[in-house]
Amino acid sequence: MGYDPNNPMEGRITDLGPRHYSEMLPPVIAANKGKWDYHEILAPGVLVHVAESGDKCFTVRVGSPRLISIEYIRELCDIADKYCKGYLRFTTRNNVEFMTDSKESCDALIADLKGRTTKFPIGGTGASITNIVHTQGWIHCHTPATDASGPVKAVMDDLFEYFGSMVLPAQVRIALACCLNMCGAVHASDIAILGIHRKPPMVDHGRITGVCEIPLAISACPLGAIKPAKAQVDGKEVKSVQVNAERCMFCGNCYTMCPAMPLADPDGDGIAILVGGKVSNSKSMPKFSKLVVPFLPNTPPRWPETVQVIRKIVEVYAKDARKYERIGEWAERIGWEKFFEKCDIPFTDKSIDDYRLAYDTWRTSTQFKFTKATAAYTSK
Amino acid sequence: MAKHATPLLDELEKGPWPSFVTDMKRQAETHPECWDILGQLELSYKDKITHWKHGGIVGVFGYGGGIVGRYSDVPKRFPGVEHFHTVRIAQPSGLYYSTKNLRGLMDLWDKYGSGMTNMHGSTGDMIFLGTRTENLEPLFWDLTHNLEQDLGGSGSNLRTPSCCLGESRCEWACYDAQDVCHHLTMHYQDEIHRPAFPYKFKFKFSACPNDCVASIARSDFALIGTWKDDIRIDQAAVKEYIAGNYPANAGAHAGRDWGKFDIKKEVLDLCPTGCMWMEGGELKIDNAECTRCMHCINVMPRALKPGKEKGATVCIGAKAPILDGAQFATMVIPFLEVSKENEYENVIDVIEQVWDWWMEVGKNRERVGETMQRVGLPTFLRVMEVEALPQHVKEPRSNPYVFWREEEVEGGWQRDVEEFRRKHNA
Numbered sequence: 021m022g023y024d025p026n027n028p029m030e031g032r033i034t035d036l037g038p039r040h041y042s043e044m045l046p047p048v049i050a051a052n053k054g055k056w057d058y059h060e061i062l063a064p065g066v067l068v069h070v071a072e073s074g075d076k077c078f079t080v081r082v083g084s085p086r087l088i089s090i091e092y093i094r095e096l097c098d099i100a101d102k103y104c105k106g107y108l109r110f111t112t113r114n115n116v117e118f119m120t121d122s123k124e125s126c127d128a129l130i131a132d133l134k135g136r137t138t139k140f141p142i143g144g145t146g147a148s149i150t151n152i153v154h155t156q157g158w159i160h161c162h163t164p165a166t167d168a169s170g171p172v173k174a175v176m177d178d179l180f181e182y183f184g185s186m187v188l189p190a191q192v193r194i195a196l197a198c199c200l201n202m203c204g205a206v207h208a209s210d211i212a213i214l215g216i217h218r219k220p221p222m223v224d225h226g227r228i229t230g231v232c233e234i235p236l237a238i239s240a241c242p243l244g245a246i247k248p249a250k251a252q253v254d255g256k257e258v259k260s261v262q263v264n265a266e267r268c269m270f271c272g273n274c275y276t277m278c279p280a281m282p283l284a285d286p287d288g289d290g291i292a293i294l295v296g297g298k299v300s301n302s303k304s305m306p307k308f309s310k311l312v313v314p315f316l317p318n319t320p321p322r323w324p325e326t327v328q329v330i331r332k333i334v335e336v337y338a339k340d341a342r343k344y345e346r347i348g349e350w351a352e353r354i355g356w357e358k359f360f361e362k363c364d365i366p367f368t369d370k371s372i373d374d375y376r377l378a379y380d381t382w383r384t385s386t387q388f389k390f391t392k393a394t395a396a397y398t399s400k
Numbered sequence: 401m402a403k404h405a406t407p408l409l410d411e412l413e414k415g416p417w418p419s420f421v422t423d424m425k426r427q428a429e430t431h432p433e434c435w436d437i438l439g440q441l442e443l444s445y446k447d448k449i450t451h452w453k454h455g456g457i458v459g460v461f462g463y464g465g466g467i468v469g470r471y472s473d474v475p476k477r478f479p480g481v482e483h484f485h486t487v488r489i490a491q492p493s494g495l496y497y498s499t500k501n502l503r504g505l506m507d508l509w510d511k512y513g514s515g516m517t518n519m520h521g522s523t524g525d526m527i528f529l530g531t532r533t534e535n536l537e538p539l540f541w542d543l544t545h546n547l548e549q550d551l552g553g554s555g556s557n558l559r560t561p562s563c564c565l566g567e568s569r570c571e572w573a574c575y576d577a578q579d580v581c582h583h584l585t586m587h588y589q590d591e592i593h594r595p596a597f598p599y600k601f602k603f604k605f606s607a608c609p610n611d612c613v614a615s616i617a618r619s620d621f622a623l624i625g626t627w628k629d630d631i632r633i634d635q636a637a638v639k640e641y642i643a644g645n646y647p648a649n650a651g652a653h654a655g656r657d658w659g660k661f662d663i664k665k666e667v668l669d670l671c672p673t674g675c676m677w678m679e680g681g682e683l684k685i686d687n688a689e690c691t692r693c694m695h696c697i698n699v700m701p702r703a704l705k706p707g708k709e710k711g712a713t714v715c716i717g718a719k720a721p722i723l724d725g726a727q728f729a730t731m732v733i734p735f736l737e738v739s740k741e742n743e744y745e746n747v748i749d750v751i752e753q754v755w756d757w758w759m760e761v762g763k764n765r766e767r768v769g770e771t772m773q774r775v776g777l778p779t780f781l782r783v784m785e786v787e788a789l790p791q792h793v794k795e796p797r798s799n800p801y802v803f804w805r806e807e808e809v810e811g812g813w814q815r816d817v818e819e820f821r822r823k824h825n826a
Binding site: 036058083087088089106109110114158164176177191203279300303306321375377 | 409411412415417418419423426427430431437441444446448449451452453454461462463468470484486491495496497499500501502503506510516517520522530538540541542547550562564568570571573576578593609610612613614616617618647651652653654658666670691692698699701702721722723726728794
């Protein structure tokens with residue numbers, strides 16, 4: 021018996037939830053849960069956790085593109101069956117972790133993974149650049165201003181050396197969101213890649229009354245740029261909306277609510293870069309990422325402008341920051357004016373906040389450093 | 401044989417990072433619709449816009465969410481993605497899998513879907529990426545009947561909760577994040593599957609303030625592990641760190657020569673409250689001044705451990721920018737016992753206190769963090785029956801625009817101007 025479309029509620033099972041996590045734990049994990057003593061990073065991508073019992077759990081972390089096929093997952097399963105008693109896990113940044121209880125099988129596992137070219141690159145631990153948390157982009161979403169999988173691949177190819185090493189002052193978290201709904205972690209990452217629009221929505225007057233609940237579209241605007249309006253379609257008056265282009269900052273939230281207000285555009289759309297966010301409470305409190313590059317063009321397939329800016333920031337940070345200092349902590353210590361100077365990023369008025377509580381971000385002090393940016397005011 | 405030319409995407413087969421393009425081409429050998437995914441993506445790379453139509457409402461009977469409908473805007477060219485719905489599958493807490501379970505799920509998706517997945521969505525679900533409407537019910541039937549598991553959440557409801565790996569493989573876990581996450585996911589199945597809220601609501605569980613599941617940034621209700629007694633110090637192990645026998649930060653910086661470990665420079669001087677010092681070769685911590693940021697424990701995991709009186713801090717209201725700007729979650733309850741013994745009753749009480757109120761007063765599509773902003777934190781704290789504490793603020797307000805309630809003011813607000821005039825002529 022299977023699903024019967026004529027009796028849809030017949031035999032239906034609901035509200036089962038996920039499988040219980042305890043069915044999924046490798047034996048060494050199940051035996052020592054809650055009784056771990058300490059851990060150590062043996063090499064980039066390789067961890068050992070030592071339990072109070074003396075048991076050891078070796079973990080090998082490998083990078084994954086997140087968008088993966090059945091065949092890829094079956095290959096992961098083959099590896100886990102061979103070396104890990106049929107268990108594996110994924111991390112909160114979409115890496116894959118294989119666990120074993122012996123050094124020997126861990127070494128054999130590593131040798132095997134390395135033999136598969138870089139399909140399963142080992143790394144992502146310690147002061148490294150680990151996987152990029154990202155979104156759907158052009159592969160599945162209807163509101164993106166850029167792609168996700170493509171720019172992530174381009175950036176990770178370029179920064180690959182930092183995935184399999186631990187040479188940075190602290191871990192660097194990179195995230196990408198293809199629009200400012202910011203699905204994922206873009207608002208609190210060391211480096212954030214954000215898809216943005218720069219043109220107001222078009223209004224499809226011919227469709228709007230049929231597909232849209234107009235008051236929802238109006239209330240979807242953070243800046244009150246949308247108002248109800250009448251429009252003429254085929255000589256007939258219809259209820260529609262009008263967008264005040266001067267007040268629109270192209271967030272796209274009206275399109276989320278109303279299919280008749282599309283705004284995607286090949287030339288208008290692109291990428292903004294934000295930096296300095298963090299989630300952990302270690303040393304400093306969690307921080308939001310801040311906008312430092314307002315626009316880079318969409319240049320598929322490899323987004324060279326975006327890749328180049330990110331590499332520059334990583335390299336300057338790696339050279340200049342102190343041990344344990346996250347990018348945001350470093351930028352705040354040296355001052356944002358120095359951040360822009362050192363990273364050679366031109367400062368524009370787009371980085372100056374002008375939304376509601378903006379005033380708190382302006383400099384109400386005489387404390388600042390002279391940089392290249394102030395040269396016009398210091399020369400005779 | 402490739403069904404469409406993909407010169408732009410072919411460029412993404414180069415380079416060392418694992419290529420989603422190569423992977424998808426391999427899958428296309430058994431799932432030809434993958435060629436159409438690649439074909440449409442190639443078109444997006446050329447046109448620099450998305451080719452998915454707006455929205456899409458599909459699902460399974462009995463549920464109001466779990467599946468994100470999607471249709472191609474070029475279905476004639478790419479019939480394999482005419483329908484391209486994603487199915488959210490509820491994931492096990494901590495994202496551990498047996499290969500038996502994973503293989504079962506892959507066989508299911510092999511039968512009904514495109515062959516592509518996301519492992520995992522940002523909220524935590526396993527994502528089956530791309531299938532047709534007519535496959536949804538049969539897929540759901542097999543998922544529940546054969547694999548005995550369920551869909552995740554979508555829409556204005558409780559979304560799929562997720563957690564860090566917690567006690568399963570971390571010595572810093574202050575509560576069993578996996579167990580709380582699983583228990584509450586089961587407890588609130590109805591709220592996950594049938595949208596009844598003003599907007600979406602997310603739970604995330606991190607077992608310590610390192611917050612490996614980013615709960616403070618990405619959940620409306622964040623439970624973050626902590627402790628209330630003293631950090632446990634193993635002085636002998638401290639000496640091993642000072643002697644250079646144990647690697648600082650568990651070896652996280654081993655790829656670069658940062659010089660010999662210097663406990664003053666790397667721990668004492670970086671402590672945000674300056675509550676640590678060395679005395680007679682021993683490490684001292686004034687725990688009353690410690691804010692439990694985790695830095696010293698992170699740097700010397702073999703010498704320092706969280707205290708024994710463990711629990712969690714409740715932070716509420718994180719969200720992304722739309723509408724009123726991004727928010728981190730605000731600390732609301734400094735310390736809450738998290739105990740399996742009472743089936744997390746006190747955690748449930750807190751959650752339902754938020755929901756009972758927000759379901760009434762929350763506006764259409766208003767995240768709880770925005771409702772908190774609209775009514776103000778003092779009002780929200782009264783709703784939560786939590787006393788206002790200095791810990792609730794980074795700093796006291798600087799503007800003097802203070803609301804007083806009438807009952808707080810002697811004599812109330814009903815006054816007679818005639819009475820006033822008797823002492824003060826106009």
